[in-house]
Amino acid sequence: MIRFEQVTKRYADGTTAVDRLSFEVAEGELVTLVGPSGCGKTTTMKMVNRLIEPTEGRIFLDGDDISAIDPVRLRRRIGYVIQQVGLFPHKTILENTATVPHLLGWKRGKARERAAELLDLVGLDPSVHGDRYPEQLSGGQRQRVGVARALAADPPVLLMDEPFGAVDPVVRERLQNEFLRLQARVRKTVLFVTHDIEEAVRLGDRIAVYGQGRIEQFDSPATVLGAPATPYVADFVGADRGLKRLSVTPVEESDLDRPPVVHLDDPLAKATERLRAEGARWAVVLDGDDQLHGWIPAEEASSARTGGTVREHARRMEAWLPLGSPLKQAFATMLQHDAGWIAVVDPESTGRFLGVLTPARLHEALRRSIDADAHDVPRAGVAVETVATVAGP
Numbered sequence: 001m002i003r004f005e006q007v008t009k010r011y012a013d014g015t016t017a018v019d020r021l022s023f024e025v026a027e028g029e030l031v032t033l034v035g036p037s038g039c040g041k042t043t044t045m046k047m048v049n050r051l052i053e054p055t056e057g058r059i060f061l062d063g064d065d066i067s068a069i070d071p072v073r074l075r076r077r078i079g080y081v082i083q084q085v086g087l088f089p090h091k092t093i094l095e096n097t098a099t100v101p102h103l104l105g106w107k108r109g110k111a112r113e114r115a116a117e118l119l120d121l122v123g124l125d126p127s128v129h130g131d132r133y134p135e136q137l138s139g140g141q142r143q144r145v146g147v148a149r150a151l152a153a154d155p156p157v158l159l160m161d162e163p164f165g166a167v168d169p170v171v172r173e174r175l176q177n178e179f180l181r182l183q184a185r186v187r188k189t190v191l192f193v194t195h196d197i198e199e200a201v202r203l204g205d206r207i208a209v210y211g212q213g214r215i216e217q218f219d220s221p222a223t224v225l226g227a228p229a230t231p232y233v234a235d236f237v238g239a240d241r242g243l244k245r246l247s248v249t250p251v252e253e254s255d256l257d258r259p260p261v262v263h264l265d266d267p268l269a270k271a272t273e274r275l276r277a278e279g280a281r282w283a284v285v286l287d288g289d290d291q292l293h294g295w296i297p298a299e300e301a302s303s304a305r306t307g308g309t310v311r312e313h314a315r316r317m318e319a320w321l322p323l324g325s326p327l328k329q330a331f332a333t334m335l336q337h338d339a340g341w342i343a344v345v346d347p348e349s350t351g352r353f354l355g356v357l358t359p360a361r362l363h364e365a366l367r368r369s370i371d372a373d374a375h376d377v378p379r380a381g382v383a384v385e386t387v388a389t390v391a392g393p
């Protein structure tokens with residue numbers, strides 16, 4: 001969808017901002033550009049919508065050389081979101097959002113309808129916020145308007161230059177989550193600039209790690225964290241990348257323990273027997289459809305008088321998550337519920353119970369994922385020990 005071919009930008013004062021840059025972004029892919037200040041991220045981005053012209057090399061959009069496309073027409077195909085959102089202060093939120101449809105000559109009613117739809121999409125109630133002015137919104141809300149406005153003409157490509165850089169970390173995380181949900185629906189081709197490796201890892205399908213004017217590594221988040229291509233990248237992603245990997249390593253079926261399972265309507269005597277036979281301290285309790293209901297401790301099952309069913313003695317279990325969730329979420333869920341284990345359910349078939357994840361298994365999963373990359377994806381310039389010791393105690 002977007003292709004850079006040997007693109008160089010030298011400014012008039014001789015600064016080489018980017019140097020023979022070549023990369024390709026697939027349709028519907030979200031690529032984060034991350035790197036220190038001044039490394040050429042904004043320059044890269046602005047060359048895509050021709051706010052800056054390359055000195056050498058070519059850029060293609062959907063196969064077309066953009067130097068041959070009229071900049072105004074080009075920009076209609078490209079949404080642009082920047083940090084200082086740049087909303088018009090004297091226009092309402094609805095009018096701001098409808099800016100591009102207006103420019104495109106849409107009828108007023110249709111443009112406003114589209115704007116309201118988009119505000120809704122980014123989590124702002126148009127009937128509440130639509131008629132307000134930008135100064136009457138919080139920073140996070142203004143950023144959402146920026147995103148809505150960029151999406152207004154339904155461009156296939158979005159350029160986002162540190163769009164969440166100016167809001168506090170809590171709001172930022174919320175905006176990131178919302179943006180991921182939004183992207184899952186709209187599937188734009190996105191170039192997303194950030195300083196923040198955490199943000200790059202959370203959002204990117206792939207990450208381009210910039211050194212000075214060059215891309216040092218262009219890979220999946222897991223690979224960048226687990227097998228940095230150069231010592232520079234290793235340094236940039238930081239020594240705590242074992243922890244960061246938590247957010248990019250999914251819970252897999254092989255990570256799960258399989259404790260004894262009983263059903264709500266089982267006689268208590270049968271549950272007691274199961275627990276005793278397996279020498280377990282508790283069993284998972286499922287309902288008739290094999291959905292997670294909760295758990296039952298061994299002492300509860302055996303001390304109760306025989307005759308009843310599991311139902312009367314089962315405890316509810318709130319700590320669960322779908323298979324494929326990141327280990328970080330598993331860890332957070334464990335902490336939140338102060339749970340010694342969490343249940344893992346099938347994300348596909350309406351939450352069928354699959355097994356449980358314990359802290360020990362979580363740690364194993366993390367180790368496995370780091371070791372796998374260290375061995376399977378050897379990269380020049382990085383000692384394997386550097387990678388393998390990250391998860392050490």
Ligand SMILES: Nc1ncnc2c1ncn2[C@@H]1O[C@H](COP(=O)(O)OP(=O)(O)OP(=O)(O)O)[C@@H](O)[C@H]1O
Nearest residue numbers: 011012013015017036037038039040041042043044
């Ligand atoms: N108009 C300009 N004239 C001369 N040099 C410029 C110009 N714009 C940017 N530069 C230089 O080009 C280099 C890359 O700048 P760019 O804005 O692309 O960096 P960046 O990675 O976006 O940085 P930041 O994270 O601080 O936004 C820097 O050294 C910068 O000083």
Ligand SMILES: [Mg+2]
Nearest residue numbers: 041042043161
């Ligand atoms: Mg910049």
